[in-house]
Amino acid sequence: MRVIIVGGGLAGLTLASALEKATIDFVLLEARGRFDPQVGASIGLNAAAMRILDQLGAAEEIVRNTAPVELSKVHRSDGTLVMPPAFTFQILKARFGYGVSFLDRQRALKALMDSIAQKDKMLPNKTVLRIDQTDSGVSVKCEDGSSYNGDMVVGCDGVNSKASTRSEMCRLAREKDPDHFRVMNETRMSAEFNCLFGISDPVDGLIEGTVDTLFDKGRSMLVITGKHGRVFWFYHEKLDKVYYTDAKDFPRYSQADAEKLALKNAWRPVTETVTLGDLWEKRVSYTLVPLEEALFNIWSWGRIATVGDNAHKMTPNHGQAGNSAIESAAALANQLQRVHDEGPITSQTIRSALRKWQEKRQARVNATVKEAAAVCRLQALDSRMAPFVMNYVVPNATESLLRLVTDALIGAEIIEYLPVPARSFEGSCPFNQSQGIGKHESVLKRMAIASPLLVLSCWVATMTPMDSVNDSMHQFLQLTKLGERAQFLQNLHVFAGESVIYAIWLIESNRRANVMTFAQFPTIFWLLGLRFGPGVISPCYYALHFALSGVERFAAADARLTNVAYTRLILPLIVLFMGVQLFLSLNGYSIRVDMAWWHWRWMLQPQSLIAITQLIVVKTRMSKVSMHEDTMDNQIRDLPYIRWCLCALSAVSAASWIATRQSVLLDAFSPPLFPDGDLLGLNQQVTLLASLFWVGLLIHDIKSAGMVKESWAKILAIGFVSGALAGPVVSVALGKVDP
Structure with missing residues (x-):
């Protein structure tokens, strides 16, 4: 030739x-x-x-x-x-x-x-x-x-x-x-x-x-x-x-x-x-x-x-x-x-x-x-x-x-x-001809894959009248229906589950791959959840996250890096603010004022305070930003903080889950924690279901890209066993503990 x-x-x-x-x-x-x-x-x-x-x-x-x-x-x-x-x-x-x-x-x-x-x-x-x-x-x-x-x-x-x-x-x-x-x-x-x-x-x-x-x-x-x-x-x-x-x-x-x-x-x-x-x-x-x-x-x-x-x-x-x-x-x-x-x-x-x-x-x-x-x-x-x-x-x-x-x-x-x-x-981003410019997975296609989440959100919305969410929250804080032991365990379990989910959202909010996406603003979604119900809003958050954070965004190892200055603050701030809220609830704190005051009380939830406190601490350089240094020298520096955060919160959630089940089994006359018609219970269960579905979608992404070698049988077995023994929140955390 x-x-x-x-x-x-x-x-x-x-x-x-x-x-x-x-x-x-x-x-x-x-x-x-x-x-x-x-x-x-x-x-x-x-x-x-x-x-x-x-x-x-x-x-x-x-x-x-x-x-x-x-x-x-x-x-x-x-x-x-x-x-x-x-x-x-x-x-x-x-x-x-x-x-x-x-x-x-x-x-x-x-x-x-x-x-x-x-x-x-x-x-x-x-x-x-x-x-x-x-x-x-x-x-x-x-x-x-x-x-x-x-x-x-x-x-x-x-x-x-x-x-x-x-x-x-x-x-x-x-x-x-x-x-x-x-x-x-x-x-x-x-x-x-x-x-x-x-x-x-x-x-x-x-x-x-x-x-x-x-x-x-x-x-x-x-x-x-x-x-x-x-x-x-x-x-x-x-x-x-x-x-x-x-x-x-x-x-x-x-x-x-x-x-x-x-x-x-x-x-x-x-x-x-x-x-x-x-x-x-x-x-x-x-x-x-x-x-x-x-x-x-x-x-x-x-x-x-x-x-x-x-x-x-x-x-x-x-x-x-x-x-x-x-x-x-x-x-x-x-x-x-x-x-x-x-x-x-x-x-x-x-x-x-x-x-x-x-x-x-x-x-x-x-x-x-x-x-x-x-x-x-x-x-x-x-x-x-x-x-x-x-x-x-x-x-x-x-x-x-x-x-x-x-x-x-x-x-x-x-x-x-x-x-x-x-x-x-030698680089942290392997060349890959199946990725990159001109070969991105369609956002519409990813949204279609995530459409069950939107269907779930719409279904919960039809089941949740606008005023019922505040009523459910009001009843939850007063907790007059359950005995003292069940009351304590229900508070602890719900708050621990909330803490794990919100910690994951905060971690995602400062991940490099999620810049310029809705995942950067978890507090907005959380506050909307407090107003319209977490079972309505959380599936929407997960659907948007999946649609806009395609796996190609994580091709570089440093793309999954979070800002350590923020990440290491998540666990102590959640423990502080959520702990204060739990302590007040367990000591008979109740709301006896009009609903307008009630609404603003929830707008000043610890979730908002966590985000504000993080921003203040980082901006004042009390906690130094090191994203550039970590990108160049230590791309896994944030992993210990992520693991400690999710493992600690998951341990509390697992302990409360196990204790709650034992309490229900020991007290045959105790009413169910989430009786039929309990909108708060419905919203929490749907949030967990949406979280599990989202984690499954993300695992499918990284398996398709060859980033995970474990079989689906092993992954599902681990998820099922951990969920059965320690609660579904732990299964969600396991899916995100080593991103």
């Missing part, structure tokens, strides 16, 4: 190196005079791309030429910070084993060139003039009169070359199958923004290893300070309209245009102390280009394939264009290696391989292109909601942004026939 690669950029060199290592013959044609020109461009290589480059032997050279990116800063248009610096990049390195490497594109190309042994197959000054294909192969003709024959052509030459592989593919399709050509042109490449990008020598005020992003109306900036202070910068500006590449008025920029734009905007802040003019004064190289965008429906035709910008052109704000091209090249190499090894090499086998390649990459690429477009427009505040998002959502969504980047990396491609680098196993 022989593959003709057109274009010696990142994708072309990656594919050439991968094919060489699969012992597939190739020739690489590059229009420029050299494969590593200095054109003022830079590249940020993420963990997904670095793992592939590590397989090819190019990663070490790239790492030597970069400083680790550690801090991320987001600025307003005046340069002030939107939020404190974030350690996103450090966490990503801890998760995947590779940091983000930002360097001159020239150096990255040189590292890839060095990974290819057969330099005689890398041909510069080869501008493609025409491509032809037959049932037996392809032919590529160049401007210098040379021609090359092979089994297929792979275009890695971008979309702006004189006779791009994509344009030749469209020409051949039009000649052979006009309808196919019409479908291919459903997407028109367009540009709504331009970008002035460049490289500068060190600038005072910029810190090595820092990424500065500036949001502004109609424009944005991205500045990365690399090794030895070398600065890589991008200034994006919205155009006056959307331009299409096939139109006569599509913008083409000269060096003079770039200088004019830079000088006009030199005053604009980048940070509190640095302006665009400061970068411009120290410039080493620069280029102004329109930012084309397109996601083509078809990436191949016959024996011709297009990779990278030829198939999915996106804005650079997201930093995924080059990385996606490297992944696509690796995925294509996998398919070609199978064709080469399995044979025979025919038009049909090549078309089948190219179809499988696109099908495998399609969902991931589609989601990446859309995400890049959204990020570009958000940073340019290109909507009415964008300023609100920048000022109020972004500062509180660090974890959500971290999750987005993790989603973009976890499902990354790998060269399947080469050894997996040892470094990729």
